Amino acid sequence: MLDAKKWLVIVLTSVVVLLTGGATLVQACLPSERAALLEFRSKLNEPYIGVFKSWKGQDCCKDWYGVSCDPRSRRVSGITLRAISEEPIFQKAKRKGIMTGTISPALCKLTHLSGIIIADWEGISGAIPSCVTNLLAMRHLDLVGNRISGVIPASIGKLAKLRVLNLADNKISGGIPPSITRLAMLSHLDLVNNNISGVMPGDIGRLKMLSRLLLTGNKLSGRIPESLTRIYRLADLELGMNRFTGLIPASLGKMSVLATLNLAGNLISGAIPGSLMTSSIANLNLSGNLLAGKIPNTFGPRSYFTVLDLSNNRLQGPIPGSITTASFIGHLDVSHNRLCGKIPTGSPFDHLEATSFAYNSCLCGKPLGKCQK
Numbered sequence: 001m002l003d004a005k006k007w008l009v010i011v012l013t014s015v016v017v018l019l020t021g022g023a024t025l026v027q028a029c030l031p032s033e034r035a036a037l038l039e040f041r042s043k044l045n046e047p048y049i050g051v052f053k054s055w056k057g058q059d060c061c062k063d064w065y066g067v068s069c070d071p072r073s074r075r076v077s078g079i080t081l082r083a084i085s086e087e088p089i090f091q092k093a094k095r096k097g098i099m100t101g102t103i104s105p106a107l108c109k110l111t112h113l114s115g116i117i118i119a120d121w122e123g124i125s126g127a128i129p130s131c132v133t134n135l136l137a138m139r140h141l142d143l144v145g146n147r148i149s150g151v152i153p154a155s156i157g158k159l160a161k162l163r164v165l166n167l168a169d170n171k172i173s174g175g176i177p178p179s180i181t182r183l184a185m186l187s188h189l190d191l192v193n194n195n196i197s198g199v200m201p202g203d204i205g206r207l208k209m210l211s212r213l214l215l216t217g218n219k220l221s222g223r224i225p226e227s228l229t230r231i232y233r234l235a236d237l238e239l240g241m242n243r244f245t246g247l248i249p250a251s252l253g254k255m256s257v258l259a260t261l262n263l264a265g266n267l268i269s270g271a272i273p274g275s276l277m278t279s280s281i282a283n284l285n286l287s288g289n290l291l292a293g294k295i296p297n298t299f300g301p302r303s304y305f306t307v308l309d310l311s312n313n314r315l316q317g318p319i320p321g322s323i324t325t326a327s328f329i330g331h332l333d334v335s336h337n338r339l340c341g342k343i344p345t346g347s348p349f350d351h352l353e354a355t356s357f358a359y360n361s362c363l364c365g366k367p368l369g370k371c372q373k
Contacts, residue, residue, distance in 0.1 A: 102126030120145035157182035
């Protein structure tokens with residue numbers, strides 16, 4: 001009987017320990033993850049806002065600015081540090097933040113990270129730690145608006161859950177890693193305004209979930225891959241200010257949800273595909289290329305353009321009469337070409353400035369001068 005009572009006491013004591021001491025263990029972050037965060041913080045300097053002032057105490061899951069944890073496991077799941085924010089500490093400072101330093105590989109010790117946002121600090125430099133590709137829970141990687149250099153990690157394709165990759169407005173060089181086309185869940189890829197060179201992966205069309213592909217302002221060359229036109233969810237395609245050559249794939253005009261197509265400032269030649277004029281594209285910018293031939297006479301009631309910019313090319317012939325059948329054209333620019341003939345009357349020409357038609361061979365009519373009989 002005594003042994004039975006002793007056993008009962010032991011069991012009850014164990015339950016109490018689990019309900020008290022055990023609960024305390026799962027309420028705080030792991031000491032190793034706290035140490036990793038402090039190591040990450042030690043490589044950065046932010047003197048104006050004080051985003052790291054709250055990084056003290058033993059529990060990094062409690063009131064550490066920008067740190068989020070899984071509520072059950074208490075593992076660090078996200079780091080969100082933006083230089084522009086509506087948070088009270090920014091309102092108090094009345095300015096945006098400036099941060100210098102580098103992104104420490106210590107982040108890679110936070111193996112449950114699903115999101116890293118370190119955005120718009122302008123002064124963070126150095127390379128993206130290659131070990132980031134070992135963070136297999138990663139869904140959102142956003143390092144926009146810094147001074148990050150080096151290359152995109154070659155094994156970026158290991159991040160099978162990645163949905164957003166935003167490295168815009170940095171100093172990243174090298175090429176687009178071939179493994180990037182293995183990111184089957186990727187919906188947003190933004191590499192705008194870097195020094196990325198080489199060609200776009202020919203199998204980019206494998207990214208079936210992609211809705212935004214933004215590569216403007218780099219040094220990319222070669223042809224626009226035909227496989228792009230098989231990304232049926234693609235709504236925004238921005239490839240301007242690069243060195244792309246070859247023809248515009250006509251099948252771009254058959255993409256059902258493509259709303260923005262920006263190919264401005266490249267070396268693209270050949271004719272404009274007629275399919276682009278009756279497509280779902282509302283913002284079409286083909287300016288600053290080597291396009292020749294005539295403007296396609298394929299406009300119709302399905303043609304709806306907030307922007308239609310064909311300026312600074314080698315287009316010839318008249319402005320097609322079918323353009324007046326478009327349901328809407330907000331901004332039209334055909335300047336700096338070799339167009340000739342009478343400018344059509346009616347919408348949209350009744351609200352356009354003369355600059356939209358300037359520097360052509362022999363265009364005439366309102367808003368330019370009268371045509372000679």
